[in-house]
Amino acid sequence: MKKFYIAKARRLRGTPFSNRIENQGLTAYTTYNHMLLPAAFEGTEKEYFHLKEYVQVWDVAAERQVQIVGKDSGKLVQLMTCRNLSEAKVGRCYYAPLIDEQGKMINDPIILKLGKDKWWISLADSDVGLYAKGLASGSNLQAEVSEPDVNILAVQGPKSFKLMEKILGKKITELKFFGFDYFNFKGNKFFIARSGWSKQGGYEIYVENRNAGLNLYDELFSAGKEFKVKPGCPNLIERIENGLLSCGNDFDNGDNPFECGFEKYIDIKSDINFLGKKALIKISKEGIKRKLMGVKIDLNEIEMMEERPLQNGKSIVGHLRSAVYSPHFKKVVGIAMIKKEYWDKKTSFELEINGKKNQGSIYDLPLV
């Protein structure tokens, strides 16, 4: 597979940690919310094994925050998501599909309630701030939408708990999954959540002071030596095997949240008010005709630039959206939008690449 460089520019903003990771062996970037996001150091496979055994520090500053404050902030946040947030508690994170008036996916952020009238939406890759601004202006809501200078460091992997305890004390180990609180490090307060885009456990540190963040970054590496800490990034193999969906890869504005398997985050029964509610009620009645499923394919490598059709003879079974070689399954694993006729039968399919047909099968998510 040919490789290409990334051209740097202010438009694809660096993070407070870019210089650090570039000196720590970074080899590839991707972009996310108009920002650089590390994509590889030693290679996805090596990093996969390391992540599952030790601890990694990820520069995920590109996971930008949309801050919404004001009297109508809760109303505005609820307007954008089909998840019922009427009982949301201060100090908790809520994974929530954001949809448009047609009931189609716009983003799948973590929504954090910081105060009665203060919210952060911790974004996947789309300009939800613009959606919120348009809605607030159009609906005359008293809600101020902004992008604060918050830069997230994720600490992920089974040894993340020991490392964070060593630096921040016992209290951090008491944080419940999807809970957050403020913690002190050398006189600076850090907002930390027990969360992260892996299933290996860990934390996300919402760095609000750049210099303090750099000091903490360095401390994570010096204190982390005994736990074999390394720099890392969201791992494509780990996240596909575990069925962690990626906005823009696995789903886009053509898909609805039922098709993405988000049923438990959809409330069309209560009286909450959100855009697309009518559309979701209609979809719910009619039933969906396709959904995201796992796949395994007899291949040693694959590159994705657009979705790839999966065929059974002359019929289209579905479309592959994310895929990578898994050293665990010794095959390519992926996430695909599969048609209803095929999702139950666990039909086998063929994926044609450069004239060669490769066999594959359909599985439930997660794959592991």
Place this chain on the structure above:
Amino acid sequence: MKKFYIAKARRLRGTPFSNRIENQGLTAYTTYNHMLLPAAFEGTEKEYFHLKEYVQVWDVAAERQVQIVGKDSGKLVQLMTCRNLSEAKVGRCYYAPLIDEQGKMINDPIILKLGKDKWWISLADSDVGLYAKGLASGSNLQAEVSEPDVNILAVQGPKSFKLMEKILGKKITELKFFGFDYFNFKGNKFFIARSGWSKQGGYEIYVENRNAGLNLYDELFSAGKEFKVKPGCPNLIERIENGLLSCGNDFDNGDNPFECGFEKYIDIKSDINFLGKKALIKISKEGIKRKLMGVKIDLNEIEMMEERPLQNGKSIVGHLRSAVYSPHFKKVVGIAMIKKEYWDKKTSFELEINGKKNQGSIYDLPLV
């Protein structure tokens, strides 16, 4: 300067022409509107000289279209921009700053009026479709917002007129600047505008049929041999020298259109209705305190990942936002947001990089 690879994924969509350009010597990509945009082939400097003398074909499919149709489409488009579109004509392009309720920049697209109730917004890099959806839903406007599968090929350079005439006939040479019309090639209709992101002249072909577009792409290269056609991309040197602004590089959501030099696209006097009008009236009365200017700096190379402070002794003169070495001026040229105290005096300044201070001066835009 260290180089890093770009990690491919469906989230950064390929274009219909990605395979073509990768086989034609592409070396670097950038991303733009969640899509791959070519950034270098033989190198920015070589391409600069070629662009100014011959003709290039650019895969700028990443310049996505937001399509707005419906009874209230004109109202919705006008709500987003401070440019008066009340007299807009079908068949014409309008360069227009899009702003939010605070009067801050969101995008600087070309707006095309295709019919009484049909518009395309040909985007710089931000999700204006989400802004439009939010506004339409919030304001209960009858306007449908979508992203059609339109992929632009730009044909740029002084020989572009000869090349396009050879393929499409005499009529294409009669198209006025910022006019558009439909043209036939081998039985397929192509929407073509006389426009493009260079000052070397040329056209943008809005490809609506992928296969027909690939045929036209190949024809541009075979018919273009006599004009020394090459694949290319928006050229950083050419665009900075000519003062073509780049959204996300030169300005962002922290800047207003007066600061960007967009006065002639601002109408706060008529009775048109757009978001941010009150804010712009206030700014207009108070006057701006900084604006975008050209700069030249005694340097042989530069890399931009974030804005860089320009200093005069201990005072901040402004911030450098885009910059590149210009073989014409034999210096680094750039675009910077300069404070009022300095923009008239054409003060000299210093830019510190890795502890070394480099001298620079302020100029009007364009630099050439």
